[in-house]
Amino acid sequence: MTDKKKSTPKRLMLVAESPKIREQLLVACHSDLRLDIVALFGSAEAALAFLQRNEVDIICFDIELPGINGVQFCEEVMAKKPIPMAILASASSPFAIRYAMSAIRAGALEAISYPNDQDIDFAEFVQNFTNLLVLLSEIKFKSEREQPSSVASSVQTINRARMLAIGIGASIGGPKEVVTLLQALEGIEVPIFLVQHLAPEFLESFVVWLTDATPFEVYLAQDGDIPKPGLVYHPPANYHMELKKGVIRLSQQNPVSFHRPSISLLFSSLAKSYGASCAGILLTGIGDDGAQGLKAIHDAGGLSIVEHESTAIVSGMAQAAMNLGAAASVLPLSEIASFVSHKIGKAS
Numbered sequence: 001m002t003d004k005k006k007s008t009p010k011r012l013m014l015v016a017e018s019p020k021i022r023e024q025l026l027v028a029c030h031s032d033l034r035l036d037i038v039a040l041f042g043s044a045e046a047a048l049a050f051l052q053r054n055e056v057d058i059i060c061f062d063i064e065l066p067g068i069n070g071v072q073f074c075e076e077v078m079a080k081k082p083i084p085m086a087i088l089a090s091a092s093s094p095f096a097i098r099y100a101m102s103a104i105r106a107g108a109l110e111a112i113s114y115p116n117d118q119d120i121d122f123a124e125f126v127q128n129f130t131n132l133l134v135l136l137s138e139i140k141f142k143s144e145r146e147q148p149s150s151v152a153s154s155v156q157t158i159n160r161a162r163m164l165a166i167g168i169g170a171s172i173g174g175p176k177e178v179v180t181l182l183q184a185l186e187g188i189e190v191p192i193f194l195v196q197h198l199a200p201e202f203l204e205s206f207v208v209w210l211t212d213a214t215p216f217e218v219y220l221a222q223d224g225d226i227p228k229p230g231l232v233y234h235p236p237a238n239y240h241m242e243l244k245k246g247v248i249r250l251s252q253q254n255p256v257s258f259h260r261p262s263i264s265l266l267f268s269s270l271a272k273s274y275g276a277s278c279a280g281i282l283l284t285g286i287g288d289d290g291a292q293g294l295k296a297i298h299d300a301g302g303l304s305i306v307e308h309e310s311t312a313i314v315s316g317m318a319q320a321a322m323n324l325g326a327a328a329s330v331l332p333l334s335e336i337a338s339f340v341s342h343k344i345g346k347a348s
Contacts, residue, residue, distance in 0.1 A: 171285025267293025
């Protein structure tokens, strides 16, 4: 375990209209020596004025702000100097939960559901909350994401069986990348299986966004579904999704790599079901979920692809896969769809 006292504290800005929430966040973060609360504001206007003169490592803001709202605040910060941002949305406000996804579109990296007092153990929330802020604070946005000249030498070139399914996995920073990838995959006529690590409260809004912004119909899978070409399936909150004997199966078995749903569990099931006739795509994310599953696809002869660090917000999952020898192709986001389309073939 990392000693919290050894590293330089991350400069944290907190922005929330409610004095009660500001006080609770202050108490939650004050005891964590990894974080230094350098600014606490009740409005986006005050926060933006502070940012003109000062630097911070991480911003956590309530989506419901007076005046300049949370989405506008996020857009202004990301337009001037991108900073890792996390959204707070009250679990008791359906509007806030839906609206938070708009801030993700604007560039925020993570959405956090702020619990009602009676919902959960607040101490557990505080631990998860501060750990996430520290992780996000380590992310450095790239000012220029140039495409590496060596990409052409890091792809699978062996002719393979016709692809029958695609699996996609993403974590922190993933929602916008998933939208971009699905938009570029227009015309693909195979079932697509997706796992995006996301707080459960935001999953429905994410699925609606994907359906609205991409050429695909995106569904929360049901146990027993038979996958259909051209549709995208995502597991319901807190359920693993696997493919067994041509049928989607959901379960609540133990988390894998601390996650439920697990990317690795999905990918491994695709390898067993489709063998060389599937593709696994691992996008941005922290941790190692997806690495073992992508190795299973690789070993089965399928397409195993990870996103190149030049475009990934975070390369942790991709690097974990590469460390296992699971990534036969390493590509920037803009090239993944064309590579997969070439291997699978689009509908005419």
